[in-house]
Amino acid sequence: MMRDGPSPTVESINGLLQALIADGRLEELYVVIQELQDMGFKISKSSILLMLDAFARASNVFEVKKIYQGMKAAGYFPTMNIYKIMIRLFCKAKQVRDVEAMISEMEEAGFKPDLSIWNSMLKLYSSIDDFRKTTQVYQQIKESGLDPDEDTYNTLIIMYCRDSRPEEGLSLMDEMRRQGLEAKLDTYKSLISAFGKQQLLDQAEELFEELRSNGRKLDRSFYHTMIKLYRNSGNSSKAESLLGMMKEAGIDPNIATMHMLMMSYSGSGQPQEAENVLNNLKTTGLNLSTLPYSSVIDAYLKNEDYNIGIRKLKEMQNEGLEPDHRIWTCFVRAASLSQRTSEAIILLKALSDTGFDLPIRILTEKTESLISEVDQCLEKLGPLEDDAAFNFVNALEDLLWAFELRATASWVFQLAIKRGVYRHDVFRVADKDWGADFRKLSAGSALVALTLWLDHMQDASLQGYPESPKSVVLITGTGEYNNVSLNSTLKACLWEMGSPFLPCRTRSGLLVAKAHSLRMWLKDSPFCLDLELKDAPSLPESNSMQLIEGCFLRHGLVPAFKEITERLGVIGPKKFSRLAMLSDERRDKVITTDIEGRKEKLEKMKKKGGLVKMGKANKLAKRKYVRRSVLPNAGEVKLGRKALK
Numbered sequence: 001m002m003r004d005g006p007s008p009t010v011e012s013i014n015g016l017l018q019a020l021i022a023d024g025r026l027e028e029l030y031v032v033i034q035e036l037q038d039m040g041f042k043i044s045k046s047s048i049l050l051m052l053d054a055f056a057r058a059s060n061v062f063e064v065k066k067i068y069q070g071m072k073a074a075g076y077f078p079t080m081n082i083y084k085i086m087i088r089l090f091c092k093a094k095q096v097r098d099v100e101a102m103i104s105e106m107e108e109a110g111f112k113p114d115l116s117i118w119n120s121m122l123k124l125y126s127s128i129d130d131f132r133k134t135t136q137v138y139q140q141i142k143e144s145g146l147d148p149d150e151d152t153y154n155t156l157i158i159m160y161c162r163d164s165r166p167e168e169g170l171s172l173m174d175e176m177r178r179q180g181l182e183a184k185l186d187t188y189k190s191l192i193s194a195f196g197k198q199q200l201l202d203q204a205e206e207l208f209e210e211l212r213s214n215g216r217k218l219d220r221s222f223y224h225t226m227i228k229l230y231r232n233s234g235n236s237s238k239a240e241s242l243l244g245m246m247k248e249a250g251i252d253p254n255i256a257t258m259h260m261l262m263m264s265y266s267g268s269g270q271p272q273e274a275e276n277v278l279n280n281l282k283t284t285g286l287n288l289s290t291l292p293y294s295s296v297i298d299a300y301l302k303n304e305d306y307n308i309g310i311r312k313l314k315e316m317q318n319e320g321l322e323p324d325h326r327i328w329t330c331f332v333r334a335a336s337l338s339q340r341t342s343e344a345i346i347l348l349k350a351l352s353d354t355g356f357d358l359p360i361r362i363l364t365e366k367t368e369s370l371i372s373e374v375d376q377c378l379e380k381l382g383p384l385e386d387d388a389a390f391n392f393v394n395a396l397e398d399l400l401w402a403f404e405l406r407a408t409a410s411w412v413f414q415l416a417i418k419r420g421v422y423r424h425d426v427f428r429v430a431d432k433d434w435g436a437d438f439r440k441l442s443a444g445s446a447l448v449a450l451t452l453w454l455d456h457m458q459d460a461s462l463q464g465y466p467e468s469p470k471s472v473v474l475i476t477g478t479g480e481y482n483n484v485s486l487n488s489t490l491k492a493c494l495w496e497m498g499s500p501f502l503p504c505r506t507r508s509g510l511l512v513a514k515a516h517s518l519r520m521w522l523k524d525s526p527f528c529l530d531l532e533l534k535d536a537p538s539l540p541e542s543n544s545m546q547l548i549e550g551c552f553l554r555h556g557l558v559p560a561f562k563e564i565t566e567r568l569g570v571i572g573p574k575k576f577s578r579l580a581m582l583s584d585e586r587r588d589k590v591i592t593t594d595i596e597g598r599k600e601k602l603e604k605m606k607k608k609g610g611l612v613k614m615g616k617a618n619k620l621a622k623r624k625y626v627r628r629s630v631l632p633n634a635g636e637v638k639l640g641r642k643a644l645k
Contacts, residue, residue, distance in 0.1 A: 008036075010044045017047060021054040026063075029054070045076045052082065056089045061098075064089055080111050087117050091124040099124060115141065119151045126159040131507075134159050147179075154187045161194035164478050164508050169194065170203065185216065189225060196229035197479060204229055212245075220251050224260060231264035232480075236273065239264040255281070259291055266299030267483070271308070274299040290316070291386075294326035301334035306343060309334070310350045323354045325381055325388040329395045332359050333482065336398035336444065340542050344403065359396065362412075363403060363539070374412060378419040389421045394442035394481070398552075401444035402545045404536035406451075413448045427453035431466040434515070439477035443489045443545075443552035446476075448533065450490060454522065455531040461519040468515040474501060478509040485550040487511075492551055492561060497527040498577030527577075560587065567591050 013036065020028050029051050033043055048071045055063040068086060072078070078086075083106045090098040099121065103113060113121075118141045125134040138156055141148055148156075153176040160169035169191055173183055188207055195204035208226055211218060223246050230239035239261055243253055253261075258277055265274035275296050281288060293316045300309035313327065331351045335344035348360035358377060362370055381389035393416045400409035416422045426449055427436035436453050438446040460466050476487040487509055494501045500517035504510035522528050546555045553561055560580045564571065568591060571579075579587050 008041075010046060013041075013044070014047055014050060017050050021050065026054055026058060026060075043074070045071070048074075048076065049079075049082065053085055056085045059089065059092060061089060061093050061095065078106075078109065080114075083111060084114075084117060087113075088120050091120040094124060094128060096124065096128070112144070115146050115149060115152070118144075118146070119149070119155065122152065122155045122159075126155055126162070129162065131159055131163045150176075150181050150184070153181060154184050157183065157187050158190045161190040164194065164198065166191055166194035166198060166200070166203070170207075185211075185218070185222075189222060192222075192225055192229070196225075196232065199233065201229060201233055201235075218249065220246070220254070220257070223251065224257065227257070227260045227264060231260060231267050234264075234268040236261075236264040236268045236270060255286070255288075255291065259295055262292060262295035262299065266295060266302055269303055271296065271299035271303050271305065275312075288321075290321055290324050290326050293321065294330050297327065298330045298334075301330060301347075304338075306334070306338075306347060310347075313350060313354070317354065323351070323356065325384060325392055326386065327351075327354075328356055328359070329388075329391045332392070332399055333395040335359070336395060336402045336543075337547055338543060341403060341539050344399070344543075359399065362396070362408065363399065363405065366535075371411060371415070375415050375419070378415060378421055382419060382421070389416075389419065390440075393421050394445055397448060398442050398444035401447055402543050403539055404544050406448070406533035407535045409444065409448045410452065410533045413445060413452070427456070429453070429456040429460050429466055432469045433466075434460075434468050434472045435474070437475040438486060438490070439475055439479070439509075440481065441486065442481055443484045443486065446486055446490060447493060447552075450474075450493065451531055451533055454528065457518065458522040458528060458531060461522045468519060470515055472513045472515055472518055473504075474511040474513075476509050476511060480550060483550060484547065484552050488549075488551040489553070492553055492557070495573040495576040496554070496557055496580050498525060498574050499527075501573065559584065563587065563591065568594065 013032075016032060017029060020026070020032070033047075033051075036043065048067060052064055052067045052071070055067065064086065068078075068082070071082075083102065087099055087102050087106075090102060103117075103121075106113065118137055121137050122134055125131070125137060134156070138148075138152070141152065153172060157169040157172050157176075160166060160172065173187070173191070176183060188211055192204045192207050195201070195207070204226070208222070211222070223242050227239045227242050230236065230242070243257070243261065246253055246257070258281055262274040262277050265271065265277070278292050278296050281292055293312070297309050297312050297316075300306075300312060309331075313323065313331075316327075317323070328351060331347050335347040338344045338347065344363070345360065348363060351357070352360050358370075358373060361367075362374070378389050378393065381392055393412065396412060397409050400406070400412065413422070417424055417426070422441070422445070423437075426438065426441070428434065434457060436449065438449055441449060457468075457472075460468065474490070476490050478487060480486075491501075491503070491511065494511070498521070499513065500521050501511040501513040504512050542555070544555055546553055546558050548558055548561070551561075557580060563584075564576060564579050564587075579590060582590060
């Protein structure tokens with residue numbers, strides 16, 4: 001055509017580009033453009049837009065940026081559509097700075113973001129857990145006079161659920177309904193899960209029943225969510241009733257459903273019921289894996305019926321199933337919670353008899369070959385399903401911490417990071433970036449990580465580098481891992497040490513410390529004189545830790561912890577630390593004096609006419625202003641302030 005016929009038009013060039021795009025040959029677009037430019041053709045804006053949109057759909061941020069800069073260099077100004085494409089892509093790629101820069105450029109060019117752009121930004125900030133900016137974007141939507149649509153409300157409700165604020169999410173859903181909009185099923189599921197995590201089962205049940213009564217078609221995952229909520233609350237009878245509801249809705253329970261039901265019985269201390277479910281599964285003729293067996297064994301071990309648990313392990317082997325990572329994790333976790341070392345040895349010996357002797361050797365031997373063996377074990381477990389390596393290491397760390405093999409726990413922890421079982425940035429001490437995120441770690445793993453993190457921050461405090469930020473944040477999360485609250489466990493540990501970490505006022509699951517106070521504490525506190533993790537010379541006779549009310553505590557702290565929390569409630573770390581170090585008799589006297597002092601203070605406040613503290617505005621209102629002197633030259637009046645006595 002170029003050689004013998006007429007010159008190509010913009011339409012024919014765009015047709016060729018569209019054909020290449022439809023065929024997925026994006027790299028050849030540049031070949032066409034280069035040839036056209038070599039022939040002296042100026043590339044049209046519509047052709048550039050086609051290329052930009054194609055690479056944006058392919059999520060190729062680098063190429064889109066290159067095309068965008070080339071377009072501007074060619075003298076073409078971006079349109080509203082181009083800004084939408086760019087912002088949507090940057091939001092999807094979580095390029096926060098690029099998004100904010102594009103918004104600023106767009107506004108300078110005289111364009112105002114529409115609702116689709118604001119919705120993309122809502123999803124961006126919500127996905128990176130920046131809930132403050134998510135709320136700010138919502139305020140900007142309202143101030144712009146735009147009406148939120150379903151995407152807006154659904155994103156915000158899910159954001160409130162992720163931020164453990166389901167009540168606010170529910171009120172937003174009510175507002176959504178008043179606007180004639182309907183929430184997505186995923187939004188309902190997020191609300192139900194969030195209410196469950198907050199132990200607000202009535203609200204979760206109400207939402208679930210509302211969906212069923214309105215005839216919404218619920219898939220298996222909704223029923224699994226409700227079974228999980230009942231399992232976590234120990235209400236196995238309601239979990240069982242959901243099986244009937246599933247069948248009425250035409251959904252057949254599968255192996256995963258029955259596993260969750262067995263776990264519900266396990267959590268409520270009914271191992272026999274869990275075994276009955278397993279026996280019913282056997283009659284179906286299904287090819288069972290170790291998953292349902294592990295549920296039954298775990299139920300007996302949690303109930304401290306160790307002999308029955310070991311017997312069920314042998315029965316499983318007799319039926320032709322070999323123990324795998326699920327069974328190993330059950331036994332190691334049970335050993336970590338056993339009261340006496342002899343009980344832990346019995347459980348680990350049962351595993352050893354099946355051919356897996358690594359846990360008992362780690363506990364009882366001190367040979368360098370164990371490091372390579374653990375490394376090889378993690379390498380094999382890594383690709384397996386159900387987070388095999390992660391769950392096994394968590395249980396192993398609990399065991400090693402509980403029986404005072406802290407140095408061993410440290411190198412196992414570091415092997416887990418090396419193998420990608422734990423994130424490499426689980427804690428960090430970088431320039432103006434000190435922080436940690438221990439979510440999903442077991443209690444033992446988190447205590448190892450906390451000690452290592454404190455040690456690194458202590459070195460930085462003494463050396464003056466890396467420089468600390470103004471405040472240091474420790475993310476513990478609000479969830480529980482095998483009925484253990486990480487937030488409660490780490491707070492108890494840090495409170496006992498008298499650390500400056502305090503709960504965040506605006507978000508749950510966060511502990512925050514002012515950097516200056518933290519540095520001083522790390523340098524001066526007697527609790528921080530030796531943060532090195534060491535192994536005990538020999539195994540203790542009993543477990544050094546105890547699980548109480550979801551808190552994995554040092555055994556010697558339990559009496560003080562109970563007395564302080566039951567009598568005084570929530571108190572600061574320094575006060576807790578001082579009380580914990582006192583003898584039982586002395587602590588009782590101090591707490592009694594403290595309670596009596598509080599009562600006397602309340603009585604005095606009642607006599608003065610109210611329990612409410614006088615605010616600053618009220619104090620100012622009661623002050624009397626008296627003229628002191630007049631400056632005739634300036635014509636001004638000086639007012640002196642005389643407070644009422």
